[in-house]
Amino acid sequence: MFTNFFYTLKHFGIPVSMNEWDSLLEALEAGMGGASLTGFYHLCRAVLIKTEAHYDRFDLAFATFFRNIETPEGLPDKIWEWLDKELPELEITEEMRRNHQQLDLDELKRMLEERLAEQDGEHHGGNKWVGTGGTSPFGHSGYHPGGIRIGGESQHLSAVKVAGERRFQEFRTDETLGIRQFQIALRKLRHLTTRLEGAKTELDLDATVDKTCDNAGRLELVWERPRENGIKVLLLMDSGGSMVPYARLCNQLFTAVNKSSHFKDLKIFYFHNCIYDWLFHSSRCSNDDYTDTEYILKTYSPDYRVIIVGDASMAPSELSRVGGVIEWGLYNDKPGIDWLRRIRHHFEYSVWLNPIPKEFWDWTEGSWTINKIAEIFPMEELTVDGLDRSVSKLRSKYAIQAI
């Protein structure tokens, strides 16, 4: 039927799963598309789009896809005819239907790949939708949801194939997947303690049974204080100029940390490129709004979990020289690297999250300082997986010494 539409949506960055696609087909079969393109539009949107943030992409995709229909209203038959002419339907077999619930990403990927391989030999060349006058929605510079450039010479390719060029981008698990995934990773940062104060509001089952037995069956309820997470977090974020490209990513982490209400304490400070005598209270790092790093080292107990976020990329002098601080009008009498060592020394549980992907650490501009800092702090890339690994290191002394 209209597999192409599926790929158009994917292309515009809309994550449509087989689940939803199936629902859409079901709805269409039940005649719920209504008698107009508008009805069809609403149906697709209600079933396929799960956040208002994607409404706009959906509109773009829809407009692109249906651009060639001259008078949209009241032409349902034409739409169907036209849709039918497109590539063969992505069949949903009985088996797929059965596996429906468990259909994981790999499975979906494999299915689509098989599908693609089949189509290779017999694709409808010169497909009107892709080809006409170089107005293909794919391959042209305008809109790249994933920031991935696609070549402009797609005329001779089938829509499916073109779509195939990038349609699995969203499935990359090493990609940063946003606030929710960060939050889930952070949740593992828990260490339950027995509280010494507060109301006893939780029934202690074991003690109740013991006491009741002691009383020869006469019930005696034993209450205890609910345990709470004892983890305290110190988040230090680089807000220097080289961090700008990662602002979105860092913001997601920041939001996730901030929303994680399960920490006993959360303190956030900022620095520019490297940490020296001061840690600033706002990302602007203004010279009159800071706390002495020395003060933090003296007053924050060593069980604070320290998460440093930064690209660790700077001029070697900024890291290793007295007076190397990049800011005019400031002067550091200890080199940055000493401060970093002291922080690491004081806070046993500390990690460095780097938004630069690990594969670039050895040859980006800042590779010298990245490697120096990675000798001091366990360094992970700022992705969901990286955060996950960091969290396990922050949980146990053993894990952190093992690196």
Next chain:
Amino acid sequence: MAKYDMYNGSSDYIVSDELRNSVNIAIALQKPLLIKGEPGTGKTMLAQSIADSLGKNLLIWNIKSTTKAQEGLYVYDTVQRLYDSQFGDHDVADIKQYIKLGKLGEAFNYEEQVVLLIDEIDKADLEFPNDLLWELDQMSFYIPETKETVTAKNRPIVIVTSNAEKELPDAFLRRCIFHYIAFPDPEGMEKIIRVHHPKLEKKLLEQAMETFYMLREVPHLQKRPSTSELIDWLQALVVGGINPNTIKSELPFLGVLLKKNEDLDTLLNGLYKKSQTQSRTVISSSLNRYR
């Protein structure tokens, strides 16, 4: 095609074609309808309107930060049972009397189909929606204590609302029909207001609406005034006998519209700082929108 109830709006609730469509799609596909939108855009009231329009009972499960999915199914009051066992005036072997169904359980147990509103799902724990997936799919759950399975006699119409305080899990989203209620434009707003204040003087309504939309455009407000605040404000203006011509210049009962002190400060500072010309452009642009 099976025959489904069609939702057509109700006299006290103004519904856009799009929203009505989404409701009917959700009903026909028997999927939960997830409604998102600014506070005060009528998310909660929609469920009531659906129930009224279809002549069904409405069950409301209000979610709080401490709500657990299990509470929606059933709660086993073990403590009560223990106490009863001490005094022997109940038959404690009958566990059934200590099982109390939650809202979801209740909805399953009804003879007729009901509308179930799960209000403000984003208030709960991150995993909360995931913990309900199976029950919402299967419309049944098992109670090990009594070895009973509660199965919906009639699949309830499930409406879920969210103020987007937290992201909802993908697995949950995939099972929902989604609709975002956009903030009503002045035309739509006028219809909503007519429902609540049918006899409003035209001049008063006009002036109040212009002021309202102007205030919504003030930058940096923490909580922009919403429909419900406008409705309350109009009430205040009428009761206070305010002269419509003074509304825009004097902003009477401003506290009804802006509930946060910081926002009142923001606005007053803004008005104070702004040069005459600037504030005029803000007003005239909102005027244009209204016309």
